[in-house]
Amino acid sequence: MSIIVQKYGGSSLADTEKIMRVANRIVSTKKEGNQVVAIVSAMGKTTDNLIKLAKEINENPSKREMDQLLATGEQISMSLLAMAIDNLGEKALSLSGPQAGIKTDSTHSKAMITEIVSDRLLDELKNDNIIIVAGFQGVTENHDIATLGRGGSDTSAVSIAAALNADLCEIFTDVDGVYACDPRIVPNIKKLSAVSYDEMLELANLGAKVLHSRSVEVGKSHNVTIHVRSSFNHNIGTVVKKEVSSMEHNGVITGIAHDFNIAKVVVFGVPDKPGVAARIFKELALANIGIQMIVQSAQTENQNDIAFTCSLDDAREAKAILEKISNDVGARDVVITENLAKVSIVGAGMMTHSNIASRMFGTLGKAGINIDMISTSEITISVIVNSDQCEKAVRELAEEFDLID
Amino acid sequence: MSIIVQKYGGSSLADTEKIMRVANRIVSTKKEGNQVVAIVSAMGKTTDNLIKLAKEINENPSKREMDQLLATGEQISMSLLAMAIDNLGEKALSLSGPQAGIKTDSTHSKAMITEIVSDRLLDELKNDNIIIVAGFQGVTENHDIATLGRGGSDTSAVSIAAALNADLCEIFTDVDGVYACDPRIVPNIKKLSAVSYDEMLELANLGAKVLHSRSVEVGKSHNVTIHVRSSFNHNIGTVVKKEVSSMEHNGVITGIAHDFNIAKVVVFGVPDKPGVAARIFKELALANIGIQMIVQSAQTENQNDIAFTCSLDDAREAKAILEKISNDVGARDVVITENLAKVSIVGAGMMTHSNIASRMFGTLGKAGINIDMISTSEITISVIVNSDQCEKAVRELAEEFDLID
Numbered sequence: 001m002s003i004i005v006q007k008y009g010g011s012s013l014a015d016t017e018k019i020m021r022v023a024n025r026i027v028s029t030k031k032e033g034n035q036v037v038a039i040v041s042a043m044g045k046t047t048d049n050l051i052k053l054a055k056e057i058n059e060n061p062s063k064r065e066m067d068q069l070l071a072t073g074e075q076i077s078m079s080l081l082a083m084a085i086d087n088l089g090e091k092a093l094s095l096s097g098p099q100a101g102i103k104t105d106s107t108h109s110k111a112m113i114t115e116i117v118s119d120r121l122l123d124e125l126k127n128d129n130i131i132i133v134a135g136f137q138g139v140t141e142n143h144d145i146a147t148l149g150r151g152g153s154d155t156s157a158v159s160i161a162a163a164l165n166a167d168l169c170e171i172f173t174d175v176d177g178v179y180a181c182d183p184r185i186v187p188n189i190k191k192l193s194a195v196s197y198d199e200m201l202e203l204a205n206l207g208a209k210v211l212h213s214r215s216v217e218v219g220k221s222h223n224v225t226i227h228v229r230s231s232f233n234h235n236i237g238t239v240v241k242k243e244v245s246s247m248e249h250n251g252v253i254t255g256i257a258h259d260f261n262i263a264k265v266v267v268f269g270v271p272d273k274p275g276v277a278a279r280i281f282k283e284l285a286l287a288n289i290g291i292q293m294i295v296q297s298a299q300t301e302n303q304n305d306i307a308f309t310c311s312l313d314d315a316r317e318a319k320a321i322l323e324k325i326s327n328d329v330g331a332r333d334v335v336i337t338e339n340l341a342k343v344s345i346v347g348a349g350m351m352t353h354s355n356i357a358s359r360m361f362g363t364l365g366k367a368g369i370n371i372d373m374i375s376t377s378e379i380t381i382s383v384i385v386n387s388d389q390c391e392k393a394v395r396e397l398a399e400e401f402d403l404i405d
Numbered sequence: 406m407s408i409i410v411q412k413y414g415g416s417s418l419a420d421t422e423k424i425m426r427v428a429n430r431i432v433s434t435k436k437e438g439n440q441v442v443a444i445v446s447a448m449g450k451t452t453d454n455l456i457k458l459a460k461e462i463n464e465n466p467s468k469r470e471m472d473q474l475l476a477t478g479e480q481i482s483m484s485l486l487a488m489a490i491d492n493l494g495e496k497a498l499s500l501s502g503p504q505a506g507i508k509t510d511s512t513h514s515k516a517m518i519t520e521i522v523s524d525r526l527l528d529e530l531k532n533d534n535i536i537i538v539a540g541f542q543g544v545t546e547n548h549d550i551a552t553l554g555r556g557g558s559d560t561s562a563v564s565i566a567a568a569l570n571a572d573l574c575e576i577f578t579d580v581d582g583v584y585a586c587d588p589r590i591v592p593n594i595k596k597l598s599a600v601s602y603d604e605m606l607e608l609a610n611l612g613a614k615v616l617h618s619r620s621v622e623v624g625k626s627h628n629v630t631i632h633v634r635s636s637f638n639h640n641i642g643t644v645v646k647k648e649v650s651s652m653e654h655n656g657v658i659t660g661i662a663h664d665f666n667i668a669k670v671v672v673f674g675v676p677d678k679p680g681v682a683a684r685i686f687k688e689l690a691l692a693n694i695g696i697q698m699i700v701q702s703a704q705t706e707n708q709n710d711i712a713f714t715c716s717l718d719d720a721r722e723a724k725a726i727l728e729k730i731s732n733d734v735g736a737r738d739v740v741i742t743e744n745l746a747k748v749s750i751v752g753a754g755m756m757t758h759s760n761i762a763s764r765m766f767g768t769l770g771k772a773g774i775n776i777d778m779i780s781t782s783e784i785t786i787s788v789i790v791n792s793d794q795c796e797k798a799v800r801e802l803a804e805e806f807d808l809i810d
Contacts, residue, residue, distance in 0.1 A: 016458060016461040016462050019462060020462060050481070053421060053481075053485060054484075054485065054488055056421040057421050057424060057425060057485055057488050057489045057492065058488040058489060058491060058492040061488040061491070062487075062488070062491055064498075065484045065487045065488050065491070065499060066484075068480065068483070068484040068487075068499050068501070069480070069481060069484035069485065069488075071480070072477035072480045072481050075473065075474070075476070075477045075480075076455070076458075076474060076477050078473070079459075079470045079471075079473040079474035080458060080459065080462055080474065082467075082470045082473075083459055083462050083463040083466040083467070083470050083474075084462045084463060086463060086466070086467055086470070087462065087463040093469075093470075094470060094473050096473070098503075098548075099548050099549070120548070143503075143504050143525070144504070145501075
């Protein structure tokens, strides 16, 4: 008998009718001869509503208390789903994160799973139960509830699949799978039938929002096959796994990601001497500001400009920090540029094809799109462009790399 | 430093504004130099709304899953209240029933508290925290959540007060305390300044709804002083304790309870032979039907009628059970009478005054109120009357026994 782990997001569980539809799907999976563990998010807007209530009371509530509060959202949907399955005549049992043995560190609001003690999960499967587990939550050593942050329920699902050595982890969402780029930009873009962990990680990190990168990392390190598919139909979605055969590949380039949540910060006129760049990036790291690309260019013989990108949310804080130390490091000015976008092409095939970069830059040049910054890794090339040229860039690249159906 | 346990009901926590008012009250208690543990119910209509959701999905949901679901109501109010206190500059920490060490048996939906493991409560008090505990819930040996049933949060509060050896347990509610009878019937009825555990138990069992009898039982067995008072003002309410001095007493009769949730079941023409009554009440007990008064009267030389009262909700089931066995026991007919009410006078002073019963029956007789059944205990006398005469009976008795201000 196979163990199948399924994850259903909040939009798939938005009301009681949708919960009953999900229950039917789970029961079918069970009746096909599988043991099923389903991980659920909170119903529809529940989490938003709880956050709103909290903010009415305290504009800056403690993260521990927010976790105690938000965990109820998943607890509500898990018990309702168990009742719906019971109503269909199958045995079902809901377990909160703590009850399911999901142990976390104590970083409230973005905790990491440290261990899954799977005894109870295995016992209840043995008792022929369908198990419904509250996603997004676990329990600290101190018996406090901790939530896992963005994409937390995906991470719960893949981690439980790993702990149970499940045959498959199905992530049900409101789209049909992972597309080679955002289908809102290129409506007839190809859906990926399969993608490797590494490619999915790059796509997720670079802005594709279907699957959170943390869940892909867990999948990669425990070799969990992940199937991303729609909860609203029975179409085959996208399988994320270790190796993707050339048969399954679209071509050299797997996908194109884009991200508007990006800003460029330039520190002008930094003296060209050792330790200056280190000082700058140490201060930013201390403030937990994530740096993406870095470009240093010589302005005069003994002065450099240092440019880097970070998320839009962090840009103002970065500027403030750098202005505070600009006397120390001898910088002349700090300037933020917003209205930018990052466009990235991703593909494992890049490693064996040397002309990809030139094809990318050539395509963008021919379309009159100016490239502000460039960075590359083994399987990605990213460029920064003006935000109003982002969609055009994605479209041109999709055509160039044959990603349109 | 005194430990004060406070309990706030759902109507005191119905919206964020009311939660902030409760937070202020808790902080004042703390600032007066006390350690405070507050037990909370779910906000306003939360529990009703959760039940409605569940019923949409499954008309007869499992009790375990209902407990998993309903427990979220108290978890929401506990974390919001902790945030509100934090906003006032005091340290606060919310604990669910399981986190607070409230252990129960596994009778889902009406579990009994078996033990309170108070280590964490004591630790957090030592850390100068105000602790907010989710009422109405605990955890079974199997790590499942179990709710305590009606009046559960009161029971949580008094049990925690007992476990912490608290100096006082304040039950905040939407009325000013315990009145000698329902103030909706006699508006100028006396409020009781003090009442003994035994009297309060009788009043609670007989229909006074301010405090649930289970919480009074826990208070009695651990000698916890309980102060029932309003969360909407600072008036002194009613103190429930072991012994009430004559100074504190209203008179011989402490209060009058009434209860419309009552039905009479009469089994006609039962043969007058041993074992028949035993058989009848054994069958009813097996179905968990609580029997209140029993009257057996000889109809003919070798036939009896057996009449008893039970709650309205149970009457039809009782009739069905008795009809099923009526051939076995040789009964002629089973008849339910609804539209009844029970009116009871309660007072420890009754033990030393012999004319109370005759004063009661005389008063009712003079008012033209017919008495259907009578039962007495050490400190109560109860009569069954027609429901449309109930309020008149309460008014006449309140006057006779000098319970009007």
